[in-house]
Amino acid sequence: MNDKYINSQVDQEINIADYLRIMIHYKWLIIFVFGLIFILTAVYTMMLPNIYSASSRILIEEKNGNDMFFSPSSFSNTTINNTVEILKSRPVMDVAVEILKKNKDFSSFPIFLSLSPKYEILANIKVEKKRETNVLAISYESTDPKEAQAIVDAAAEALMRENTSYARLELTNIRDFLEKNLDTITRRLRNSEEDLRRYKLNNGITELSSETKQIIENSSRIESMLEESQTDMQIASQRLLFLKNELSKQDSLILDVNSILTSPFLSQLRTNVVSSQARLAKLLINKNYDSDHPEIRSLTQEIENAKQKLNDEVKRIVAVKVGSSDPLIYRSDLIEQIAKIQIELNVAKTKYGSLVKVREDYDKKMTLLPDTELELARKTRTYRMNEKVYSLLVEKYEDAKISEQAKMGNIRLIEKAALPGKPIKPKKKMNLFIGFVLGLGAGIGLALLLHSLDTRLRTLDDIDNYVNLPIVGTIPFIDSKELDLDKVEKEISKSNGKQKNNLIASHKMMISRLITHYDPKSPVSESYRTLRTNILAKYPDKKCVTMLITSSGPKEGKSTTISNLAIALSQMDSKVCLIDLDMRRPMLHTLFNVEKESGASDYLVDKTTSLDEVIFSTEISNLDLITSGYIPPNPSELISSARLDELIKKLKERYDFILIDSPPIIAVTDALILAKKVDLMSLVVRIGATDRNIIRRTKEILDNVRVNIAGVIVNGIEVKKYYSGYGNYYYYYYYYYRDSEDGKIEKRKR
Template identity: 30%
Template sequence: MTKFSISQLQSSHSDNSDLNIKEIIYLMRRHLPLITITISTFFILSVLYTLMQIPTYTSTTMVVVEDKSQTGSMFDLGFETNLSLINTMNNEIELLKSRTLSEEVVNDLWYSPHKNNLFLYGSKCYKPEGIKKTLRGLWDSIFNRKNVPKSYVQDAGISDSLFLKAAETLRKNMSVTNDRNSNVLKISMTSNDPDESALLANTVARLYQQRDMEWSAGEIINLRRFLQDQAKQVESELHLVEDSLRQFQEREQIFELEGNAKQLLDQLGQIDTKYRSALAEINIIRERRRYIDSKLSQEEKTLKGQLLNSIDTRLLALRTEIAQTDANLVRNASTYGENHEAVLSLRRKLTRLKSDLEEQTNQLIAGGTSVADPLKYRQALIDTSLFLESRLANYQSIAAEYKKIVNQYNRQLSTLPAKSVQFAQLERDRSVLAETYSLMRQKFEEARITEASQLGKIRIIDPAIPPLNRTSPNTKINLAVGLLLGLGLGALTAFLIEQTDNSIKNVSEIEHKGLNVLGIIPDISKAIYATKKRRKKKKTQKTPKGHKGTINVASDIKRRIITKEDPRSPISEAYRSLRTSISYASVDNPTKTIIVTSPGPGEGKTTTITNLAITFANIGKRTLLVDADLRRPVIHRIFNLNIEPGVTHYLTGFPRDIHPLIKQTEIKNLQVITAGATPPDPSVLLSSKRMHEFIKSLEIGWDVILFDAPPAIAVTDTSLLA
């Protein structure tokens, strides 16, 4: 008989571990029940998850951020016409997501009529219907959750814990996006109620626009008040000077100067007016700087100081040249007049230098503040403050030059008679204060008009509306994910089972090793199970109450002798095919002695050898079936024979002849030698010289001899017997 080992089959299995498409399909079909159960389980879980989820809705409002960095303000005061504020869309997005704005929204809605009908405050709860209601109720009861909306007193304030929780929830449910190369922001809010999602989105946009308007007009309002106070102060001083001048004229009867004195007074008045105007500009810049600095934190002020030092260091030479040019311009203008070629040339040079200074300052400021967190450092405020510092230094330089010229004219006036000097001083003060008052009133009116027309840079172009469709759960996606997860996990489990299973699964694994397949026996376990169930039911009906019937292994195997019970069945035909294959496996040297074994117990070796023996006997061959499984003998029970005497008796010396061991069965031409008494160590008996004599004595008298051997892997008995 052709032999092959289990290790060879395992090696064959590992050689074919790389699966092709055909093998994958076979694997899927082989484990189809497992995969089906996994897919069904995940599909059901996906359905339950979808039904358990509270629906969410998303509403979106659109706002446009107008870029005013390239346009001049009405209140540039002649020195900020090209001021550019670095305010990118990323800054606006961070401002929208800021904690401060979320807290303003929470506070605004708390004092609105919607307070007791919002998921945000827990004053509204989800109310499912149908099967969702049942599932949610079961879920809440398992985790002891109470789905009861809260109610708040209308005029009561919000608690700190609820305030912080609602603000954090609002920030988590907010999404702000910006399309590339556009200044449009999309503010999306998510809520469990469609109306609430629209309300939240519109409230965020409204308060965002309101805050921008307050920030934009805040500096203008402060400056308008400052100019109003300054104008009143100058007006009061002007009235005092006018009264003093009138009293002096009435007392001294001097109403004007003549000749060089009058010309000197006119020149002094012009220069002094410019000097006072420069001082007014300096005061305005300082007030604006003070207001902006009051809005900065200590860290922001530190950053501003660092940037200012860096700018001063890099632009020192340029600023020095501008200061010298300003001084020359003031001196030449006072000497030669405004229309002299030297004055015009200096003015053109000064314009070019100031343009270079502003451009380089912009670059340095942008490079210094662009690395800052837009929430931690309010970039635009810092930039404006830095520009004011630059303008302040410029005007201080101009005022210093005018002061020098004023001092020169004062020294010239001091050479006039005392009364003329006194009159000149009063007249000069009146003229200068009148010009200063006119300038202050002009700036005040400009500030007032600018304040009235201040609209901010935020425009709401598309308010949010309640959405018709929910955002989540997405039923189609959830079910698709569930099916894919189920399929993937099922296939993975099947693959792992296949990889860890070293058993022979198909004929190709044997043929791959060059071994001949003598026969294929179908699985008869289902048919046997059905028969067993019917017989057990009948036996239970016949068994008296209180008596327990027994079902042993032999009776199970006996029912598997299908070649006797149902010789016309396809399974019986398979055994006959196996018999034919064995008969013609070696025509020149016919096989007479056959050992039937299996890797482990319970795999059907006894069923196979019994049916094979019957098929040999049915064609007239004298067949002997030897039960060589001395550890767990079963064949004597199948044929209802006495186990003694048997193989062990012969091997131990009694009887000395094999004829007392041979037992006749109900089947013609089929005889059996049972195992005999169970020995303590069967392997010793099977390897003895007596065993060789036993096999020799069986060669005469039978055409086919079949040995039922123990499992090959469990014990060494089969190897010794072979």
């Protein structure tokens, strides 16, 4: 006997056919789970609200090298990431909400009901960078398509406003400064004009000498240039203060501004600019030189060239000391701008100092005038100076306003959000497909799980792998259709008398599934004949064969199997005796429709009972039956008694085959005792009912008492569901023998 099964787990290779068989077996479970999940998915999908998505695109432009904030060297992914974070900041969202509130449909938007629209937008707005571009896509999802469109447009507009406001910040500061000074100089001009008018009226003086007029003209021009120079200094100081404030926001300076300003070459260039500026100031006050004079134009061009050299040198030094690939390039841009403006401020201070000295010379000349003419000259000079300064400030103020309005941010809206036409969610087809896959997968998975937890033997392969015993017979599941019960019942209704009684008895036995007698040409009957052949092959020359048919547990069909096998043996004209030694739950008397009294237990207990008294002749030719008799209190003792050995010995003298039905092995020891008294023993295993752990324990028990098992009889195979050679065999046999139902019934009548 092969003991591998008992000591080790059998590794099985599951093929596609096995999976198909499992799915067919659990088909209703799979259909239920699949239908449940698919229906739930469909209901959930239909209940979801439609979600619409709107998107717009903005471009972050690269500025030229003169822009202090976005030079080509500093434009990078960091700039784009900063823009994304700025867009998602609360200040920008505040502006976006204010823009959104101006929408005429705002009150109908779902966000109108939100306690905090700003935070709801922040939580749901999405910003995505397009690969290899400086384009950002802004998108928003909402149940209202108009709301999605409005929020995206509002967010883009708010970002551009904030970007433009930041880009204009320096120019805005300059404009505010000029506006404040313009108010001051306007009041000064009015006051000086009123003082001059009153002085002329009070003193009766209306005209000055030509020499005095020239002095006043030159002096007022110097005062105007002084005021302009002072204004330039103040503007430069404002810009310098702004840039230093920007620089102070950084963690630390990577370059000292003074190290740039103290560069020898820069000092020389600055000296040249200051010298040229002083010479230009002297020429401008000379009446022989007008603004279009070649020397003045040449000197002006020289000063511009020197300033350009200063800017270029500052850039070069910053680039050398910082490096264009430095992640802190923004700081270097700030330092560069600070250095440039510091130089401009120094030049303006030098120019202012030179003009102050020239003004002092004219003040000395004016002191030589008569007192009355001197006072008139001073008031006239003050008025003209204020007038020129006013004109200058008005011009600069208008220029500042134009520059401020012309200054744009580096963000451009390249595509506004379009009104969504179709919802993007829920994706009904995708959800249904996912539900289909999940439902099917869950159903199949649950089926495989239950199959893996199911320890019952379900196929012949399971028998081979787990039982590891030869299969001496395979018995298909006996369907009531095979027994033609309906047709027999019709015959009973048409008959009467003795024939009717016989048909009633036959009907009862058909219900008892003695199919080898009532339907001998059925595939099931053929399977019993195959079992008969396999058993006869083991003892071809033996005069009398005793065999025990048992099972590992109850309800595996051992009584039906042994009864049909006994009928199959009797059909060979062999004398067969069927003994029911299951004295605990006897069944054979019920199958053959006889009384169980006066049976085996009576013979074993009462020595006066003769053998003929317990043998019943059945209506089946050559088949006799010994029932269990009354149920004794000690079945095991009776079975192990010498009286049973004597019974079997006497029966061997009368019969060719003695078949014994016993209780299951796991339940009691009766079958183990009987196994020692017979020639062969077979186990009935019911497909789909017998537990492989129980059958393994049964084998261990039989091996312990050294019982030789002839093989197993596989019972309850559903041919139509089991795809194997056996199934094909029964299929062919069915159509070979069962081609005419009417013919079969007629044969029974004869």
